[in-house]
Amino acid sequence: MPPTPAHEPRPSDPSRPTAAARFAARTERMTASEIRALFAVASRPEVVSLAGGMPNLAALPLDTLAGQVAEMVARDGQVALQYGSAQGVPALREQITEVMAAEGIRAHADDVVVTVGSQMALDLVTRLFCDPGDVVLAEGPSYVGALGSFSAYQARVVHVAMDADGLVPAALAEALDRLAAAGQRAKFLYTVPNFHNPAGVTLAVERRAQILELCRRHGVLVVEDNPYGLLGFDGQTYPALRSMDPDNVVYLGSFSKTFASGLRVGWALARPTVREKLVLAAESATLCPPTFNQMMVSSYLSGHDWRGQVKSLREMYRDRRDAMLDALSAYLPPGCRWTHPEGGFFVWVTAPEGVDTKAMLPRAVNAQVAYVSGTAFYGGSGLGGRHMRLSYCYPTPERITEGVRRLAGVLEAELEVLRTFGSPTRSTTRSAPVRGTQTPAPDTT
Amino acid sequence: MPPTPAHEPRPSDPSRPTAAARFAARTERMTASEIRALFAVASRPEVVSLAGGMPNLAALPLDTLAGQVAEMVARDGQVALQYGSAQGVPALREQITEVMAAEGIRAHADDVVVTVGSQMALDLVTRLFCDPGDVVLAEGPSYVGALGSFSAYQARVVHVAMDADGLVPAALAEALDRLAAAGQRAKFLYTVPNFHNPAGVTLAVERRAQILELCRRHGVLVVEDNPYGLLGFDGQTYPALRSMDPDNVVYLGSFSKTFASGLRVGWALARPTVREKLVLAAESATLCPPTFNQMMVSSYLSGHDWRGQVKSLREMYRDRRDAMLDALSAYLPPGCRWTHPEGGFFVWVTAPEGVDTKAMLPRAVNAQVAYVSGTAFYGGSGLGGRHMRLSYCYPTPERITEGVRRLAGVLEAELEVLRTFGSPTRSTTRSAPVRGTQTPAPDTT
Numbered sequence: 001m002p003p004t005p006a007h008e009p010r011p012s013d014p015s016r017p018t019a020a021a022r023f024a025a026r027t028e029r030m031t032a033s034e035i036r037a038l039f040a041v042a043s044r045p046e047v048v049s050l051a052g053g054m055p056n057l058a059a060l061p062l063d064t065l066a067g068q069v070a071e072m073v074a075r076d077g078q079v080a081l082q083y084g085s086a087q088g089v090p091a092l093r094e095q096i097t098e099v100m101a102a103e104g105i106r107a108h109a110d111d112v113v114v115t116v117g118s119q120m121a122l123d124l125v126t127r128l129f130c131d132p133g134d135v136v137l138a139e140g141p142s143y144v145g146a147l148g149s150f151s152a153y154q155a156r157v158v159h160v161a162m163d164a165d166g167l168v169p170a171a172l173a174e175a176l177d178r179l180a181a182a183g184q185r186a187k188f189l190y191t192v193p194n195f196h197n198p199a200g201v202t203l204a205v206e207r208r209a210q211i212l213e214l215c216r217r218h219g220v221l222v223v224e225d226n227p228y229g230l231l232g233f234d235g236q237t238y239p240a241l242r243s244m245d246p247d248n249v250v251y252l253g254s255f256s257k258t259f260a261s262g263l264r265v266g267w268a269l270a271r272p273t274v275r276e277k278l279v280l281a282a283e284s285a286t287l288c289p290p291t292f293n294q295m296m297v298s299s300y301l302s303g304h305d306w307r308g309q310v311k312s313l314r315e316m317y318r319d320r321r322d323a324m325l326d327a328l329s330a331y332l333p334p335g336c337r338w339t340h341p342e343g344g345f346f347v348w349v350t351a352p353e354g355v356d357t358k359a360m361l362p363r364a365v366n367a368q369v370a371y372v373s374g375t376a377f378y379g380g381s382g383l384g385g386r387h388m389r390l391s392y393c394y395p396t397p398e399r400i401t402e403g404v405r406r407l408a409g410v411l412e413a414e415l416e417v418l419r420t421f422g423s424p425t426r427s428t429t430r431s432a433p434v435r436g437t438q439t440p441a442p443d444t445t
Numbered sequence: 446m447p448p449t450p451a452h453e454p455r456p457s458d459p460s461r462p463t464a465a466a467r468f469a470a471r472t473e474r475m476t477a478s479e480i481r482a483l484f485a486v487a488s489r490p491e492v493v494s495l496a497g498g499m500p501n502l503a504a505l506p507l508d509t510l511a512g513q514v515a516e517m518v519a520r521d522g523q524v525a526l527q528y529g530s531a532q533g534v535p536a537l538r539e540q541i542t543e544v545m546a547a548e549g550i551r552a553h554a555d556d557v558v559v560t561v562g563s564q565m566a567l568d569l570v571t572r573l574f575c576d577p578g579d580v581v582l583a584e585g586p587s588y589v590g591a592l593g594s595f596s597a598y599q600a601r602v603v604h605v606a607m608d609a610d611g612l613v614p615a616a617l618a619e620a621l622d623r624l625a626a627a628g629q630r631a632k633f634l635y636t637v638p639n640f641h642n643p644a645g646v647t648l649a650v651e652r653r654a655q656i657l658e659l660c661r662r663h664g665v666l667v668v669e670d671n672p673y674g675l676l677g678f679d680g681q682t683y684p685a686l687r688s689m690d691p692d693n694v695v696y697l698g699s700f701s702k703t704f705a706s707g708l709r710v711g712w713a714l715a716r717p718t719v720r721e722k723l724v725l726a727a728e729s730a731t732l733c734p735p736t737f738n739q740m741m742v743s744s745y746l747s748g749h750d751w752r753g754q755v756k757s758l759r760e761m762y763r764d765r766r767d768a769m770l771d772a773l774s775a776y777l778p779p780g781c782r783w784t785h786p787e788g789g790f791f792v793w794v795t796a797p798e799g800v801d802t803k804a805m806l807p808r809a810v811n812a813q814v815a816y817v818s819g820t821a822f823y824g825g826s827g828l829g830g831r832h833m834r835l836s837y838c839y840p841t842p843e844r845i846t847e848g849v850r851r852l853a854g855v856l857e858a859e860l861e862v863l864r865t866f867g868s869p870t871r872s873t874t875r876s877a878p879v880r881g882t883q884t885p886a887p888d889t890t
Binding site: 023024025027030032054055057063065066069073074079080081082117119120123127128129130145152256261277283286288290291292293 | 475
């Protein structure tokens, strides 16, 4: 929205410093994410958006929920509408330990901290550990919301390569050694092991112990972010990193993908020394998470077949994944590669050499299809320009097919220009070399 | 809760650095507030708690609310349960401008940012403006949640004296000059002008322009926190600082005291340059505030006589204020003074010289009455030891009377010991001199 002129600053004294001059240093790196800037155009109905990561709520039992929430207000409104503990509602924290048990986690409710979405947990973990200039290791590409939090605390992100089996242990070892040689140590490794956003790959089970061992040996904490873990299309789950090393892993979970994102209920699980600080940080961030939302989730978990609901979500997302993979095979020009997600929301596409997906985006939107350029997932480093994230979570299978068909047309035209002129038109990203361990493109076809 | 031994860190390698060694510098000042530590004992039913600041929700129309929320879920569930904009739901932002109009604020919905309680707004404003070591000016005493946020960003708080008419302009001028002489400038003045927490006083209207002029001249932003503004017992409202200087004031509001704290819906109003950064900071903090809660508040505001509800809240709190002031007059020993709030939740009591309210608290809880020691509102500086905050918002008038009677007994015993031995028993605070402009005790009787 454009600023309203009437509210623009009108300094009465020209020598008075402007508000901008008084911002803290950390605000210099606060800029709108590429994804955010895109939403306005991508939300026009004629555009097939393969850009957003919004869960599909069509299958939610709204009538049942309406009854449950009305009963909760009538019966427990005095509690639900009142301040609660900064750590979260005890009954929900207990239920969260049951949810996590599906991925092999044995935990005590005392060590769970409920947050306003797992984004808040991510923000608070960064607040606890990162001084300005500290290093965070993260997959390349990495979740854009995490990169935003790291940036807000002036942490420096070192990306580590992935392949079809997720984070590459050899690349992690190399990054850790390189940091050690420079006299540095990362504060933590941030990783999305299951059905990665944006890469659509899953960390192979045999790599998990290796990665934990590497981090432990180097004194580097692991922050495991697992919003999609229960959305494996065959119902498969993987052992959480937290289940294999309770001491050195902070685990982040969320109900945004398995129930309702608009309630903003997520959590962190951490050992007591970290959990105590998390609660204090949460208290100064919001006093307490909304009691109402926590009780709603709690009543949903106890009064509804939530596992059955997750199963039907998996099936819906699997159909959409299938539609996308089929369309990619059918329509994309030779030289394109993409990942084959076994769960979650996203496919990561690698275009042929020379294509600049960020520069191409306006032409794609013109052709009524939207995606997110790979550059968004490297925090403005210029990497990722050959890649794009396609999401299949929200549109119908028919729309997905049509979107990919349109995208294929745009890519064809782009490649035609490249063949004719040898370079992309109107490039807006710096052309970073995309190779070696800095080429974290999961590139299975 | 005590840590569960099974989850205690068990480092496999003694040379491995502990997590504590890897925390960021800012965590050193993250400690549990005195208020928080108190809640466990004060919540025992036999204790009359004059400590908490929980709004009284007894008058909320729960059946009406239950119907409204059920209808919202059934009709708009797909929106209410989905991610929303980081800035907040547009319809609610529009309604918020109408709520603020009661205090003379003319604002555009584009400049409103909805937050998870106004605590989050406070946290984000501090994030935007405070580098470590930066100075924040705040009333002495000041809201404990604000002090927590300032501490989390390593800001240094300079307290400015109040009297029965709120913040003292001469004391503010002196503080600003002293900072200027030292080559420093505060980032902002944090102030609760109406029905102050914890002091129970209101900034006189004629002082408002003076304070704004002083801040403007020194290039110091004003952060106006106004959760109680509509709770003036005679229905009186005061012109918001924001209404008098739209450029240089960031205004914070909340539905926690006028509707329901457990929904955690607050807001900030700021000019565009600041508002844009606030939205970016909010995005990395929580992605977006809960859509569900915003729509609930919106439907409450449009579908219910919320002004009538606020009026009945005012009447309820006035009765309780009266009960407390009557009891203080009837029971408290000579030499005690207290403020006479015309709205809000709190009375600030000054005990006779020599009394140490922090040391006295265990004896008070033993006598089954709880309060918050004045030291909590000075961020551990040792100031405030002669003072205590009494809240009348939550207990019934009968309980308030009984609580004050018990407190009077404890004070009598304390004074008796002082007369006999000349010093308080078991003092736990350093005995700060309480006088001059560092004596911000609003001391009207």
